[in-house]
Amino acid sequence: GGYRLLDVDNRFVVPYTVPMRVLVSSSDVVHSWAIPSAGVKVDGVAGRVNQVGLSFFGPGVVYGQCSELCGVNHSFMPVCGEVVSCEAYALWLLPKNCPVGSTLWGNCCDWGYMLLCGLGRGVKWCGGLYWGWWKFFGYYFMVMPVKWTVDSTVVVVTGSVHTCCDFFDWGLWFLKSPSAACNHAAIKIDGWIESLFMTVVVTPIEITWNAFGTIGSVIGKAGRGLIQLIESAISELSGPDETHTKRAVCEEVRVWMVRFYRVMASRFRGD
Ligand SMILES: [Cu+2]
Structure with missing residues (x-):
């Protein structure tokens, strides 16, 4: 009715x-x-x-x-x-006496296909996450320390060589005119004391200050990441946008087409 x-x-x-x-x-x-x-x-x-x-x-x-x-x-x-559904449609479409069989094999194919698709998406997602993590880790924990070590080694070695040369030159100069050389040495030592003060007192304070800045920025990044995560979760819950919907619909249609063809093929084959 x-x-x-x-x-x-x-x-x-x-x-x-x-x-x-x-x-x-x-x-x-x-x-x-x-x-x-x-x-x-x-x-x-x-x-x-x-x-x-x-x-x-x-x-x-x-x-x-x-x-x-x-x-x-x-x-x-x-x-x-x-x-x-495709299954019901296939059953309706085909003659009543058409053999209906091998749902086991058909189902295994369907489930296998969907499992592979799911695994593929999972691997892609995890791979992206892993790669992103390595990029971050590699930069801050591997590239930066090596760069710093190489840079400071270069500075120390070239500085030492220069100092040795300077000492030798100064010795020759002292032999020629001692008073001028001593005067120069006093100025030089004054400079050393100043740079020692910079290295021992000012630089550590600067480094500590910068470290707090870095920690702050890392915390800031983590906070922003968390907020983005929450926002995306909320937007996911509050309903898909147009692009998302289109993609989901296309994917759904594709999967069901494959299901439909498989059902039809297995029914007609009668296996
Ligand atoms: Cu009419």
């Missing part, structure tokens, strides 16, 4: 998540095949075949009516169909 003047004696049956192409024609006058809930309305014209894309994203019973005034019985010309 369906709706009065909306139900039909022969409902059409179609699968959901499978894009379809509907060919519409007429054997007499002009009609219009319409399903408002699917956003479809196409004229049926005698001697002409019109086509329209049709797809459903969930199961259900859909209704429509002839939408082109076609004659005295135009009011009694409903459209009605059942939208079902």
Whole structure:
């Protein structure tokens, strides 16, 4: 018992998540095949075949009516169909006596395929995370220390060589004019005391200060990361955006197409 003047004696049956192409024609006058809930309305014209894309994203019973005034019985010309899963569609489509078998193998293929897809996505995600971590770790714990070690070694070695040369030069100078050389040495030693003060007192304070700055920025980065994580979780929960939806729908359609073809193939093979 369906709706009065909306139900039909022969409902059409179609699968959901499978894009379809509907060919519409007429054997007499002009009609219009319409399903408002699917956003479809196409004229049926005698001697002409019109086509329209049709797809459903969930199961259900859909209704429509002839939408082109076609004659005295135009009011009694409903459209009605059942939208079902691929499995149910395959069973409906094939003859009643068609052997139905090997659901074990078919199911293994389906599950294996989905498992592989899932594993692939998981590996990709983990790989990205791992690579990102290594980039961070490698830079701050491997590249930076090596760079610092090399740089300071170069500074120490070149400095030592220069100092030795300077001492030798100064010795020669002292032999020639002792007072000028001593005067120069006093200025030099004053400079050394100053640089010693810089190295022993000022630099450690600077380093400590910078370290606190670095720790602060790391904490800041971690905080921002946490906030982004929470935000993405919230946006994930609050509903997908348009791009996300499109991608999810395409993926869903693809998976169901594969399922559909596999079901059909296994039914026709009869294995
Ligand atoms: Cu009509």
